[in-house]
Amino acid sequence: MNHHKRMAILVGGGPAPGINSVISAATIRGVLEGMEVLGIEDGFEWVMQGNIDHVRELTIDDVSRIHFRGGSHIGISRANPTNDPQHLENTVISLLRLNVSHLVTIGGDDTAYSAMKLDEKAEGRINVVHVPKTIDNDLNLPAFVDTFGYQTARHLGVDIVKNLMVDARTTSRWYFVIAMGRQAGHLALGIGKSAGATLSLIPEELPDGPVKLKTVVDTLVGAVVKRLSYGRRDGVAMIAEGITLRLDPTDLAQLEDVERDEHGNVRMAEINIGELLKAQVQERLKHFGLKATIVSKNIGYELRCADPIPYDLEYTRDLGYCAAKYLFAGGSGAMISMQGGQFTPIPFEDLLDPESGRARVRLVNVNSTRYAIARRYMIRLRRDDFDDPHELAKFAATCGMTLRQFRDEFEYLIQYEPPPLRFSAGELPDELEALTIDSE
Numbered sequence: 143m144n145h146h147k148r149m150a151i152l153v154g155g156g157p158a159p160g161i162n163s164v165i166s167a168a169t170i171r172g173v174l175e176g177m178e179v180l181g182i183e184d185g186f187e188w189v190m191q192g193n194i195d196h197v198r199e200l201t202i203d204d205v206s207r208i209h210f211r212g213g214s215h216i217g218i219s220r221a222n223p224t225n226d227p228q229h230l231e232n233t234v235i236s237l238l239r240l241n242v243s244h245l246v247t248i249g250g251d252d253t254a255y256s257a258m259k260l261d262e263k264a265e266g267r268i269n270v271v272h273v274p275k276t277i278d279n280d281l282n283l284p285a286f287v288d289t290f291g292y293q294t295a296r297h298l299g300v301d302i303v304k305n306l307m308v309d310a311r312t313t314s315r316w317y318f319v320i321a322m323g324r325q326a327g328h329l330a331l332g333i334g335k336s337a338g339a340t341l342s343l344i345p346e347e348l349p350d351g352p353v354k355l356k357t358v359v360d361t362l363v364g365a366v367v368k369r370l371s372y373g374r375r376d377g378v379a380m381i382a383e384g385i386t387l388r389l390d391p392t393d394l395a396q397l398e399d400v401e402r403d404e405h406g407n408v409r410m411a412e413i414n415i416g417e418l419l420k421a422q423v424q425e426r427l428k429h430f431g432l433k434a435t436i437v438s439k440n441i442g443y444e445l446r447c448a449d450p451i452p453y454d455l456e457y458t459r460d461l462g463y464c465a466a467k468y469l470f471a472g473g474s475g476a477m478i479s480m481q482g483g484q485f486t487p488i489p490f491e492d493l494l495d496p497e498s499g500r501a502r503v504r505l506v507n508v509n510s511t512r513y514a515i516a517r518r519y520m521i522r523l524r525r526d527d528f529d530d531p532h533e534l535a536k537f538a539a540t541c542g543m544t545l546r547q548f549r550d551e552f553e554y555l556i557q558y559e560p561p562p563l564r565f566s567a568g569e570l571p572d573e574l575e576a577l578t579i580d581s582e
Contacts, residue, residue: 148178149242150179164275165462166209166459167459184216209459248272249272251276251280257490280503282502300336302319327384331506342381414438430542476489
């Protein structure tokens with residue numbers, strides 16, 4: 143019997159541009175180190191059932207050019223071996239039957255958690271490392287480190303939104319563009335800010351408690367009214383799908399019955415938040431004697447299996463190489479990251495949220511300068527508008543209302559607005575101390 147130890151590669155979660163580049167780089171490094179490399183097909187789906195037939199040997203010839211393409215050369219699934227202790231045990235046994243001594247998992251926060259539990263269960267018999275991927279950009283990495291796939295998804299998303307903006311202006315309509323991201327708004331904000339969308343709505347800007355659907359609707363209505371007051375009937379709103387999870391369940395009765403994946407996450411595609419918001423906004427506008435043509439558009443699936451841009455190609459080749467090299471040096475129980483051009487392993491235990499016991503999720507920091515600048519370029523009702531009677535008079539007239547009536551309808555929205563962005567002279571270099579920059 144051949145007891146030669148092998149390295150295996152497995153992909154979980156949803157697709158992201160750059161998966162094949164990680165597979166390619168890790169495989170090439172493994173073969174050059176004298177290791178046989180196996181591709182575990184379809185994530186944990188088969189091995190957690192004790193089925194070891196769905197594997198394939200990976201060679202340099204197989205993978206040398208797959209890095210240019212999107213998708214996953216060895217398939218993918220959201221199968222979760224941590225839901226059942228027997229499935230976790232089956233996974234370890236299956237890998238040992240395949241003579242796997244080193245395992246590279248590629249995935250998001252759920253796959254990272256599965257990799258951590260697998261590493262614990264293996265008790266040193268299998269070295270396990272995880273390579274973080276997700277277009278949601280929500281893994282708990284330092285703020286300046288993106289997850290791979292995010293930059294490609296943002297890049298292509300901007301191209302889509304750029305075209306929608308031209309169509310919106312040409313046809314005098316609004317687009318409500320829903321972007322993936324689960325509970326994080328990185329992708330929606332990244333696309334919206336880069337493309338110069340009219341506004342971006344992300345879950346992080348809302349309070350933690352259940353938020354009434356009317357609050358989100360009025361935010362969009364306020365943007366439509368403001369644009370109309372400036373003589374524009376068009377606009378593009380980028381809306382993060384995670385808004386849904388912040389809404390009061392009584393406003394979304396179907397949320398209780400919606401389908402969930404193997405990790406317990408709501409399948410966002412099952413909740414058509416774009417169509418819901420479209421209908422609610424049009425009804426609210428009708429209340430003020432206004433009308434707007436609105437088109438709801440979901441983007442996400444178009445981005446997940448795209449060919450990676452050069453940024454993600456280089457980034458993922460580094461991650462794949464480091465994953466294999468770290469394993470062969472005896473490393474285990476860590477997520478692979480590149481920080482400032484340097485390889486930085488992050489121990490699995492550092493990924494956990496002590497309250498939930500699950501992998502931490504990185505949300506958009508709405509107190510950051512980056513987000514504050516994004517807000518300054520959005521067309522939406524702001525605190526400044528309610529301080530300026532001339533501006534307020536325009537908006538009230540558009541709705542056929544008095545100033546007091548307009549305040550009563552919309553002023554509550556500013557309670558969620560971040561504080562003004564101010565740079566004090568003391569924070570600037572000596573030669574610039576005479577300057578003070580306040581938000582407009």
